[in-house]
Amino acid sequence: MNTVISKHDQSLKPAIATESIWARRSMLIGKPNGAINFRLNLAGLRLAFILALACLLLGMMALKLGALSFSNAEVFAALKGEGSSRAMIVINQWRLPRVFMAIVIGAALGMSGAIFQSLVRNPLGSPDVIGFGTGAHTGALITIILLNGGYLEIATGAIIGGLLTALLVYLLAWRQGIHGFRLIIVGIAVSAMLAAFNTWLSITGSLEAAMSVALWAAGSLNGMSWAKGLPAAAFCLSCMLLALLLGRRMQLLEMGDDSASALGVPAERTRLQLMALGVALIAAATAATGPIAFIALVAPQIVKRIGSNNAASLYLSALMGALLLLLADVAAQHLFFPQQFPVGIITVSIGGVYLIWLLLCEAKRI
Structure with missing residues (x-):
């Protein structure tokens, strides 16, 4: 019996062949038909190795440089616990927590940006633009000014504020489903209102609270310690792991809700997760660290522009975000030495220029 192949089927052959080649050049994490699985592309792994190596080298430079400079040998000795007491205190207790948290926080920002840009299917779909970061800022300000809370209370307030803002934006943007552009417009409006409320909170609080808020709102890694950083790092790493396990579902959602549902993915529940x-x-x-803008916007876009596939975007965006924040922090500390700036000022300065360029590019497509 002869098999007749239509022109449509023939047109699918290159795509099927390309997919099979891609599958042979990748590594599957999880069960093929499982609810939680994702595939690591070998090209993405090579890029991940390069980014991780860049983070390592830049981190070593950050440990060496400063008012007290150390050699590579002194840094390695301090990390092993064999250096001088001065070197061990400066490197292990002052500089290493800062480098470690710059990597973790940058990775969290980069992955968060990749998640929202994928869900919204728009390069402007960053938590900075949509307003979720502003909502977290609002929750932290309420805790600082009205409740006089400590670090754990501020962290809880920021998370609650971000989640409530996300829920509000989601409900206001819902019209028989979520459309990316509508979500962005609603998010910008909510962000503007929250920014005005944040300003009102800052000027109505006490002078001491206002000064504390001003220092925190600049976005800085100054004064980072292990006691302050480890709880936040553990929380961020746990959330990043869960997001990676949902990476395959996120990729299927980019095909559309109907296609994802046909492949067994609960679209709305996965989107909410x-x-x-x-x-x-x-x-x-x-x-x-306070609000650090534009890392979440820029990191996923750089990853896409250097040729990454969507399946690799989450962990590559995390590594790119880590590298960008670490680079910005090193620049903030040493580029204008002896004067130091909060890292948030550096990211806003660079990110603002990038946002203007991105808006111009998007305008040309309309």
């Missing part, structure tokens, strides 16, 4: 994880990441990062 990913949104909750993305908001938790941006809120935890905001609570730990």
